[in-house]
Amino acid sequence: MNKEERHQLIINKLRLLDKVDYESLSNEFSVSSDTIRRDINELAEAGMIRKIKGGAQPQALIPVSYEERERYGNAGKRIVAQKAAALIKDGQVVVFDGGTTPFLIAGNLPRNIQLTVITHSFPIASLLLEYPNVELIFAGGRASRKSKITTGFEVLHKYNHIHADIGILGIHSLHHEAGVTDPVYEEVEVKARIAAMSDQLIVVPTAEKLYAVSNYTICRPDAIHTLVTDLQPDDPVLQPYQQLGIQLR
Structure with a gap:
């Protein structure tokens, strides 16, 4: 599973869940917690999710203007x-x-x-x-x-x-x-x-x-x-x- 696929799966999960955590995503995707942490950091920096302690929460994606x-x-x-x-x-x-x-x-x-x-x-x-x-x-x-x-x-x-x-x-x-x-x-x-x-x-x-x-x-x-x-x-x-x-x- 490449990075883009992981990113999309994280976003999809946050459409169903109030939050996700590093450990569960690491186990599900069979990658290290550090890899998941980097994925969440990148998605949060892009404004697509909200980073929280230990994981992430949904973030509205729609521009304002x-x-x-x-x-x-x-x-x-x-x-x-x-x-x-x-x-x-x-x-x-x-x-x-x-x-x-x-x-x-x-x-x-x-x-x-x-x-x-x-x-x-x-x-x-x-x-x-x-x-x-x-x-x-x-x-x-x-x-x-x-x-x-x-x-x-x-x-x-x-x-x-x-x-x-x-x-x-x-x-x-x-x-x-x-x-x-x-x-x-x-x-x-x-x-x-x-x-x-x-x-x-x-x-x-x-x-x-x-x-x-x-x-x-x-x-x-x-x-x-x-x-x-x-x-x-x-x-x-x-x-x-x-x-x-x-x-x-």
Whole structure:
């Protein structure tokens, strides 16, 4: 087994486990603990896992800026977008979070769909302006050039007075115990409000965002109605989420 294969297996294990340790990986891969330590050091330096005493924990892999996310993982995001768009039906009130996956979901909606859409995302608002049967409500506020969204009091004030059938939440990190978390403090309050204002919260991560934890909490796992990923619903990776009663797509 070469180094690249070991690296991929370590990452795959951290999609299923909360942590791995040097000794167990050394025994499983039939290499020395020093070799595993070097592997983990390299993966941690690349930002792909988090190094801890005696081993490693998952680390969210997704870049933060909109432009970086737009280039990242497009194949998986397209699968998620197609699945999630199929869950949205005529006559619903839907709130769209910012981010590239919610944008792709909006772009997969039928051209003639009849919806009320609320969003604080500039790209989504611009896209859905062209949909003739979509009533669009844009939540203005402080503009983020990096994320292409608005944030702050004005957005929260708007969302405090709206109740949605469905919330589409773009997420950075999801863990079956920690819930949905994010590294960007300025976006957390708005995302948390989307979770609270929606009858059905749909979270839309690609597989590498699972079993990862970031700095700030958005919502607990029991707030999630549906989890849409690029995996098959019966994938063992998703079993802990199914056990929580979350619908899988």
